[in-house]
Amino acid sequence: MEDLAKFPGLKRRKDTFYVRVRVPKDLLSLYAPTKEITKSLNTKSYSDAVLKYKSEYASIHADFEIKRKSAKNGKPPTDMLQELSDETLISFAQDWCETAWDKAVTNHASQKSSYSKEEHDEIRSNLFMETLQASDEVKNIGNPYNGSSQWSGSVIADEILKHKNITCNKGTERYSFFRLLCSQAHLEYTTRHLNFWDGAKHKPTSPMFIKGKAQQYHTIPVMHGHGAIKPITIAKLYEEHMNNPSAEKGDSARKNYIIPMRILMHVVGKNKNAHEITREDCKKARELMMGLPSNYKKKLGDVDIPTAIKKGKEQGLELATVGTVNGYLQKMSSVLNFGLVEGYIYKNPAIDLQLKDKQSAKDKRHPFSTKVLNVIFSSGVYSESDISIYKNYQPPAKLKKAERAHYSRFWVPLIALYSGMRLNEICQLNVSDIQYKNGIAVLNVRTEFDEEDGVANSELKKLKTEQSNRIVPVHPMLKKIGLLEYVESVKKAGVFKLFPDVKVATTGYHSGNFSKYFSRHLKAIGVKTDKTSFHSFRHNFRDAEREAEMPEHISQQLGGWTTGKTDANYGSGVKIETLSKWMDKIDYPEVALDKL
Numbered sequence: 001m002e003d004l005a006k007f008p009g010l011k012r013r014k015d016t017f018y019v020r021v022r023v024p025k026d027l028l029s030l031y032a033p034t035k036e037i038t039k040s041l042n043t044k045s046y047s048d049a050v051l052k053y054k055s056e057y058a059s060i061h062a063d064f065e066i067k068r069k070s071a072k073n074g075k076p077p078t079d080m081l082q083e084l085s086d087e088t089l090i091s092f093a094q095d096w097c098e099t100a101w102d103k104a105v106t107n108h109a110s111q112k113s114s115y116s117k118e119e120h121d122e123i124r125s126n127l128f129m130e131t132l133q134a135s136d137e138v139k140n141i142g143n144p145y146n147g148s149s150q151w152s153g154s155v156i157a158d159e160i161l162k163h164k165n166i167t168c169n170k171g172t173e174r175y176s177f178f179r180l181l182c183s184q185a186h187l188e189y190t191t192r193h194l195n196f197w198d199g200a201k202h203k204p205t206s207p208m209f210i211k212g213k214a215q216q217y218h219t220i221p222v223m224h225g226h227g228a229i230k231p232i233t234i235a236k237l238y239e240e241h242m243n244n245p246s247a248e249k250g251d252s253a254r255k256n257y258i259i260p261m262r263i264l265m266h267v268v269g270k271n272k273n274a275h276e277i278t279r280e281d282c283k284k285a286r287e288l289m290m291g292l293p294s295n296y297k298k299k300l301g302d303v304d305i306p307t308a309i310k311k312g313k314e315q316g317l318e319l320a321t322v323g324t325v326n327g328y329l330q331k332m333s334s335v336l337n338f339g340l341v342e343g344y345i346y347k348n349p350a351i352d353l354q355l356k357d358k359q360s361a362k363d364k365r366h367p368f369s370t371k372v373l374n375v376i377f378s379s380g381v382y383s384e385s386d387i388s389i390y391k392n393y394q395p396p397a398k399l400k401k402a403e404r405a406h407y408s409r410f411w412v413p414l415i416a417l418y419s420g421m422r423l424n425e426i427c428q429l430n431v432s433d434i435q436y437k438n439g440i441a442v443l444n445v446r447t448e449f450d451e452e453d454g455v456a457n458s459e460l461k462k463l464k465t466e467q468s469n470r471i472v473p474v475h476p477m478l479k480k481i482g483l484l485e486y487v488e489s490v491k492k493a494g495v496f497k498l499f500p501d502v503k504v505a506t507t508g509y510h511s512g513n514f515s516k517y518f519s520r521h522l523k524a525i526g527v528k529t530d531k532t533s534f535h536s537f538r539h540n541f542r543d544a545e546r547e548a549e550m551p552e553h554i555s556q557q558l559g560g561w562t563t564g565k566t567d568a569n570y571g572s573g574v575k576i577e578t579l580s581k582w583m584d585k586i587d588y589p590e591v592a593l594d595k596l
Contacts (some may be wrong), residue, residue: 008021038058054091180347237274241335242257288305327352333351366536419541438578441473558583
């Protein structure tokens, strides 16, 4: 039932809704001869009118405030965004989402059935990747790169502000807050669109977009409270974030949250209500992070934060790098951002606290040079007179100790160079992880096991993040060197681990012992530097992707930088044939592997 009385100024004329607001008495001279502001909502639907009403009503009153301030100061404010309430900014983001969604439905509803299967699959795949990227943006809004003008939140925010003639300073917390709202609006839009395309039921991604409750939007936490915030301590919020099933984290990723959250709880106390944490609290936490020695647990033991800082100063220990501190801040922001999405807090006070790093991201990246790659692949096991032994697995029980081969030392670096996989991902591979999808040989990067693997607890696999689960096509060079034949020989021997010579380290990771070996090997052949390690292969692969002009969403999926397992069937992301086509383009023309 329509109830216009709930919405001051909402009117209907000839079935079309519009907003009418009287100009305040103190501003009449500025609007003369106009005494009322009238704006059509261009809809005959009551529910749509209510959605659009909030944005237009807020815009009118925002203009009143700006003109009032301009008259008082003799000139308009240079940062009008600071003058707008949370409610106004939220209504702007809501209106953008609803308008974009209306256009999408209009464009696709009548055409959806006329698309060919190829067109349907392509549109669906694009929507899938756009939704993943929108989700990643909302989750990582507090990372060191959250000021990027290429992020959807920035693009949408700038579009709205330009349309409404609102000036702002993009370096402020206010702009960051508005950008986050716009990122949430974009995620809602892309998720609706994807669900529409799949014919699936849509579940709102944020309290801002609860269908059928548009008239109650003003009660959501970020506006005026009204009891909408769910009380929770920061310790409990941290616990919920780590146990969030929709963002499963590996053991390594979980450990990265310990120090920053320990610092934040040292500042505010474990029982502090999350919504009471201020920006000043977060800044104090940042100061402590900046005062921590690098790798302080290894150097000082598991001491508390004040003790670590005090002893670090006394002993003159090197402080944590800017990159490390920014990593701490990103993790702290991630927990608070989770609270924002879940309705526990009304805004994230840790946004945009990152330190400016004088060293560019490119400078930090240290792939192996072509010269070093040629040294690596012409020394050690690659320099032996008979390398055929590494292509045909022989159980160690059948060989003398001196004849036993270190198969991993031959294959693991090659797989890293031609797949971009992380060291632990390679070392923990099972024979059953090398599969065929639509006739294409792939490496299935996963934590799951096949029943025939019969795995003990000590052999459980670990991945860095949920996004690490992925399918990676086997590169032609690996096939040429003989990887698939090696796999068959291991399978024939009845061994379930692809590299049985790799033993699990005391840390529980398969990569621990191999990492130590490889570091020693780099030193032995004279190519070790402070900026290179086994992980440099991953940087080489990333550079090769760029040289191949690989699309970003393909690159991210191959490298495990974004969510989404790949399957040959429609509806599971990028087709395996597409991934394989781009994988075949990876090339290192100056790296000599002919003798392998």
